[in-house]
Amino acid sequence: PFASSVDLNRSYVFNEAAVSGAAITQLGNPDISWESTTMLNVGIDARFWKKFSLTAEYYIRNTSNILLTLPIPYSVGMDAPYQNAGKVRNTGWDLSIGYEDHAGDFRYGVDLVLSDVRNTIVDLKGTGPYIDGVNIRAEGYPIDAIYGYKSEGLFQTADEVQKHATQFGGLVSPGDIKYTDQNGDGVINADDRVVLGSIIPRYTYSLNLHASYKSFDLTCFLQGVGKVDSYLSGDGVWAFYVGSTAYEWQKNHWSPDNPDAPYPRLTFGDQNNIQNSDYWMINGAYLRVKNLQLGYTLPRTLLSNTFIQNIRIWAGGQNLFTIDHFLKGFDAETPVGGISHYPIIKVYSFGIQANF
Numbered sequence: 001p002f003a004s005s006v007d008l009n010r011s012y013v014f015n016e017a018a019v020s021g022a023a024i025t026q027l028g029n030p031d032i033s034w035e036s037t038t039m040l041n042v043g044i045d046a047r048f049w050k051k052f053s054l055t056a057e058y059y060i061r062n063t064s065n066i067l068l069t070l071p072i073p074y075s076v077g078m079d080a081p082y083q084n085a086g087k088v089r090n091t092g093w094d095l096s097i098g099y100e101d102h103a104g105d106f107r108y109g110v111d112l113v114l115s116d117v118r119n120t121i122v123d124l125k126g127t128g129p130y131i132d133g134v135n136i137r138a139e140g141y142p143i144d145a146i147y148g149y150k151s152e153g154l155f156q157t158a159d160e161v162q163k164h165a166t167q168f169g170g171l172v173s174p175g176d177i178k179y180t181d182q183n184g185d186g187v188i189n190a191d192d193r194v195v196l197g198s199i200i201p202r203y204t205y206s207l208n209l210h211a212s213y214k215s216f217d218l219t220c221f222l223q224g225v226g227k228v229d230s231y232l233s234g235d236g237v238w239a240f241y242v243g244s245t246a247y248e249w250q251k252n253h254w255s256p257d258n259p260d261a262p263y264p265r266l267t268f269g270d271q272n273n274i275q276n277s278d279y280w281m282i283n284g285a286y287l288r289v290k291n292l293q294l295g296y297t298l299p300r301t302l303l304s305n306t307f308i309q310n311i312r313i314w315a316g317g318q319n320l321f322t323i324d325h326f327l328k329g330f331d332a333e334t335p336v337g338g339i340s341h342y343p344i345i346k347v348y349s350f351g352i353q354a355n356f
Helices: 158-163
Strands: 008-013 017-024 035-047 052-069 082-103 108-123 131-133 134-137 146-149 151-154 177-179 193-197 205-215 216-226 229-232 281-283 288-296 312-319 322-324 347-355
Touching: none
Parallel strands: none
Antiparallel strands: 008 017, 035 052, 052 082, 082 108, 108 205, 131 134, 134 146, 146 193, 151 177, 205 216, 216 288, 229 281, 288 312, 288 322, 312 347
């Protein structure tokens, strides 16, 4: 972004014929610099009785000079350059607790890590908000907050549709999503959109367990997030979206005989139900078993007459199961969309480890 680059794919018309050409389409800014971060923190790092460890910290982190493209006059004829203008603040705390002990031949340990963060855009130099699909960047809100319409459930009768504010040209029927008229003007349009939530987790945590008994050993690592919003969209959520199919779970859709169904009525080419709204938001909190491994080390007496020092046989798995609120086939770690092109897969492993 510090340089003005030339686009070689620009066409011009000479003598009533299109010819290839080149042009500078975005201004460069040679004066840009790295963003700056200032952090104030206070913490404690302690250990008790040789078994219990504690690390705790509270911090305030201010980041300034974030690159933004601020508006410039259209008469310039080029896209705006990047400038060091944005400011973001993160406040939160980190906590790490560890405990190790033993009872005879049984040894065990627990390590817990928990963190909390509040992210806020402090300054956009009086510009914005910047809206990109379902995300918004605006002063006073988290980065890429979820932005859209507030919903009030589904219309149940034609009379209910008639009495409600006009939505998207009035092409609305029972079974469609009902949106809140935020400004009370009797029309649902872009002015009724509000900030609905944040894709940045408030809480992130992990738990590492390890234990051993004589020749057996066990390790387990769990990881997750709490208090976070996710947004489901695209052909995996909206039935018949841009010509796609309908999924099995969408069969439980609204109809006069099924008025309590969670999914709206099935439509094709309709715009009302695919608007960005909290109707498609979901609790993004989850707990996932990332790694689990069980091992057994052969007694040294069995290897005393060999050149092998030790042999360990083990079996383990990754991403064995997840506790979440998502639909089947959706990935809790994909905050917007819900469907990943490279989904999380389960991996089962078996092995023999030998030292010579």
